[in-house]
Amino acid sequence: MIKPDQRQLLHKYLLIELAVKSLQIDYQKTEQFKMKIVFLPLMDAxxxxxxxxxxxxxxxxxxxxxRVIGWTNVDEYFSDVQIATAGNDVVLRYANQALKTQVEKLLINQIKGFDFDKVPKAIN
Structure with missing residues (x-):
């Protein structure tokens, strides 16, 4: 059984995992930008x-x-996440659109609080 505080921690972990995966995919597309010298250091940081x-x-x-065992797409609207705990395994169902929205909010908040001084400067 997962306690409420553990579920909150797990949810944040899942959102960050999705954010990292999404940014890695977008990173490859960003490498094709004409202004990639502006965006790539920001994405790296x-x-x-x-x-x-x-x-x-x-x-x-x-x-x-x-621990997260894996993700399963139920259909275009929902995904199941299989979780292993010390007591038993649990399957949590998430709405895909809700996850997407929460990941977007996470990234926006991350960028708003970003310390741009630690972004490597572009070298010509």
């Missing part, structure tokens, strides 16, 4: 921060004996 938070959350989940 953003990915670095998100990956750090991802690994910190994963460490916390492992400490609590919780």
């Amino acid at each position: 953003l990915l670095k921060d998100l990956r750090q938070e991802y690994f910190d959350l994963k460490r916390q989940l492992v400490h609590q004996k919780i």
